[in-house]
Amino acid sequence: MTKYIGPSNPTVKRCAHCRRWLKASAFRPNPRLRSGLNSWCRECAAERTRQWRAENPAYVGRVNVARRVKQRSKRCAVCGDDFVPTQRKDQECCSTECTRQLKARRERARRAASSRNKSKTHRRIKEVRP
Numbered sequence: 510m511t512k513y514i515g516p517s518n519p520t521v522k523r524c525a526h527c528r529r530w531l532k533a534s535a536f537r538p539n540p541r542l543r544s545g546l547n548s549w550c551r552e553c554a555a556e557r558t559r560q561w562r563a564e565n566p567a568y569v570g571r572v573n574v575a576r577r578v579k580q581r582s583k584r585c586a587v588c589g590d591d592f593v594p595t596q597r598k599d600q601e602c603c604s605t606e607c608t609r610q611l612k613a614r615r616e617r618a619r620r621a622a623s624s625r626n627k628s629k630t631h632r633r634i635k636e637v638r639p
């Protein structure tokens with residue numbers, strides 16, 4: 510005689526994929542579902558995730574990059590784009606082009622500042638002279 514186990518027994522659940530009756534603990538909890546458990550057992554869900562990852566390597570890579578960007582992204586000092594510093598921790602720009610622009614900008618600012626100082630010094634010398 511086989512004992513009937515079905516929906517009336519709350520401790521078991523049938524996997525929608527492999528059709529096995531399994532203990533509730535064999536399913537991952539899913540609060541979004543009315544049953545509170547995933548419709549696929551852990552084994553089937555893991556298998557599906559593995560397969561899906563193998564079939565979508567590009568998407569998985571993008572998701573991982575997006576996660577990394579969220580964690581460690583900085584704003585480019587030149588173009589304002591978010592980027593992940595890869596070369597150095599103190600990297601301020603998203604690309605070598607932006608780094609070049611930032612350097613040029615700083616060089617211009619430095620020259621402007623030094624030429625202002627020079628003209629001040631010059632004036633002072635003039636004033637001191639009789």
Ligand SMILES: [Zn+2]
Pocket residue numbers: 524525526527528529549550551552553554
């Ligand atoms: Zn299953």
Ligand SMILES: [Zn+2]
Pocket residue numbers: 585586587588589590602603604607
């Ligand atoms: Zn940039």
